[in-house]
Amino acid sequence: MVQCFPRTSSRRDRRLMEDHRLKAFCLAVEMKSFSKAAEARFMTQSAISHLVKKLEDELGVQLFIRKGKTVIPTSAGKLFYEHAKGILEQFKKMENDLYALMQKVKGTLSIGADITAATHLFPQVFYSFSKDYPEVKVALSVSSAERIINDLQEGKIEVGIIEGPLRKSAVFAEQIAEDEIVIIASDDNPLAERKTVSSQDLVSQTFIMPEAGSGMRELIDGFLLRMGVDLEGLKVSMTLGNPELIVQMVQSGIGISFVSKWSVFRAIKDGSIKLLNVPGKKLRRKFYLVSLGKESSTLVARKFREFIKGYRFFIPF
Numbered sequence: 001m002v003q004c005f006p007r008t009s010s011r012r013d014r015r016l017m018e019d020h021r022l023k024a025f026c027l028a029v030e031m032k033s034f035s036k037a038a039e040a041r042f043m044t045q046s047a048i049s050h051l052v053k054k055l056e057d058e059l060g061v062q063l064f065i066r067k068g069k070t071v072i073p074t075s076a077g078k079l080f081y082e083h084a085k086g087i088l089e090q091f092k093k094m095e096n097d098l099y100a101l102m103q104k105v106k107g108t109l110s111i112g113a114d115i116t117a118a119t120h121l122f123p124q125v126f127y128s129f130s131k132d133y134p135e136v137k138v139a140l141s142v143s144s145a146e147r148i149i150n151d152l153q154e155g156k157i158e159v160g161i162i163e164g165p166l167r168k169s170a171v172f173a174e175q176i177a178e179d180e181i182v183i184i185a186s187d188d189n190p191l192a193e194r195k196t197v198s199s200q201d202l203v204s205q206t207f208i209m210p211e212a213g214s215g216m217r218e219l220i221d222g223f224l225l226r227m228g229v230d231l232e233g234l235k236v237s238m239t240l241g242n243p244e245l246i247v248q249m250v251q252s253g254i255g256i257s258f259v260s261k262w263s264v265f266r267a268i269k270d271g272s273i274k275l276l277n278v279p280g281k282k283l284r285r286k287f288y289l290v291s292l293g294k295e296s297s298t299l300v301a302r303k304f305r306e307f308i309k310g311y312r313f314f315i316p317f
Contacts, residue, residue: 120262
């Protein structure tokens with residue numbers, strides 16, 4: 001085994017190898033912030049600062065340069081980070097190999113999911129999965145589809161759940177669910193009383209749209225183009241990245257929008273949101289489980305893939 005730092009005592013080596021300390025340090029490097037790292041680790045900022053200070057005292061080197069709220073690793077900090085990441089990866093591999101040898105489904109599963117999947121798909125499947133495999137812990141990160149694919153390729157996560165269409169073919173993708181995108185308006189919008197609406201009715205309205213460049217926005221733009229709508233002529237009052245916030249803005253009467261059925265389920269039930277029906281026009285999107293290949297490297301990831309592919313998701317109304 002390669003020794004990364006001078007050995008002065010077995011007690012110090014044991015402290016340096018503590019899993020939670022290495023994880024907290026690595027997060028501080030990656031997030032360039034003690035406060036953000038503390039939040040991600042469910043710790044206080046003072047606890048992270050104390051942890052780093054103890055590491056610096058034990059090693060006899062400065063690991064970070066502090067610039068306001070930003071922390072930047074020194075050359076020693078960068079070196080320590082590279083070795084710490086390697087140690088954490090080896091620990092995880094060792095655990096997974098041992099559990100696989102015993103055919104014991106236990107350990108941590110790292111998953112990436114976009115915001116819709118994390119909010120509406122993941123809670124459904126994980127509730128059932130955790131009952132079957134109670135000794136599996138999940139580390140869930142929520143980000144864009146592009147970031148999830150990059151994290152897969154860099155080995156930061158084992159599987160991802162994203163909405164289509166897929167922009168890259170460098171990953172293995174399996175469809176696991178389908179969702180319908182609906183057009184919504186506030187309950188006092190004049191269109192809410194109509195049984196059907198036309199494309200001309202829609203273009204007369206002010207829109208709240210998902211962010212440009214997102215998979216959801218691409219689907220919506222394509223749908224409107226197929227209806228003969230001039231995208232340049234649309235009145236878009238705001239663009240938002242959070243589906244729940246879009247629903248709230250529509251409820252307040254700012255405009256109409258396109259959202260997932262999952263996102264608007266409760267608002268439809270309480271009557272604060274109405275669906276707008278365009279005859280013969282349905283907009284659907286698919287959700288995919290993505291990974292680097294047909295076979296996941298760990299037993300936990302393989303079991304999760306098998307489980308989610310056979311899972312029947314609840315689809316509202």
